[in-house]
Amino acid sequence: MEPIRPTPSGAPAPEAGAPEAPDLGQLLKLSGRGDESAFARLYDAMAARVFGLAVRVVRDRAQAEEVVQESFLEIWRTSGRFDPDRGSAVAWLLTIVHRRAVDRVRSAEASSRRDTTYHDRNQPVAHDATAEAAQASLEARRVRGALASLTDAQRQAIELAYFGGYTHTEVASMLDLPVGTAKTRIRDGLIRLRDEMGVGAS
Template sequence: MNRLTPASDGTPLRGVPSGGPAPGDVLSDLLRRSAKGDQQAFAQLYDATSARVYGLAVRVVRDPAQAEEVAQEAFLEVWRTSSRFDPDRGSALSWLMTICHRKAVDRVRSAEASSRRDTSYNQHNQAIDHDTTADAAQASMEARRVRDALTGLTEVQREAIELAYFGGYTHTEVAGMLDLPVGTAKTRIRDGLIRLRDKMGVGS
């Protein structure tokens, strides 16, 4: 994967390979500087986080080439919207990963919609599979319930759960990304899941 360095017109360009992660406070500072148009800060931000962002994209879209496109789209949005980052609402890395996850999910949904259109075109004279349609509708409803329930969690619980269950990271990885002891990360995830279960009205 290549580095995105914003050009004078605000469009990221390809460059050199990326590096490893950076502490949360450093990432927050880089985001603040990027919001002021600091291209060097953005390049450093990319170097520090691109591997994580790309890894999340691969987990969601399951295709390396599309994952790279998703990651680049995510960083383009980061460059354009970095002024919206609020450190009081969560870590810089969590903010970045949320943007990437949304882009990746949009890519998957777009591909699924295209596939459905093709299938509909090819099978428009065939009987509708009502069971499949009902299952898809139920899955959509469940996803909406989860999203609604997530809004009822605290910021720290939500960012930990998003990384662990949307991002697919282990408790140890979540702890490292959020600059927390592993025990604290586990507690946040556990408490968040309990609260999420209560919000959704799911039995023990």
């Protein structure tokens, strides 16, 4: 089957070897109206990037492929909700993918915990290990609560940089932002997290 190629009308033909980048926001809008051709073009434009993010988060290619499928299914179902006034199409798409990937990691961790529960319950546990586990659980709840206090823009940047493992330059590219703006969002988000968690407070 021949790959689907965008054929924008009324636009000058791009130079050979440099195809014109599709308007992702427009493709999302058309997809929201049930345009399968537009969705296929959206998939072609973003599949590699989506897979790259999924692999970075779940760190397993087979799991990442499933995340990609689940993500594009959600994108197809919810594309009509995309609002360009609230952020770029790339940021909206990658936020869905990141959330799906994180859910997959959490699900795998929960499954692993269930599989090892019996073993853990029948092993002597040192007091220090128990205390450390309790402290880690408390810290995780504090971090989740603090993240909820951030703006959407700050939370997207923080999650990509610190949970996704991306550099400032990569975060800027994913969110369609200047590098300086991405750094500012990350910095402001970290300051707000610090304040919410009381880190460094006197």
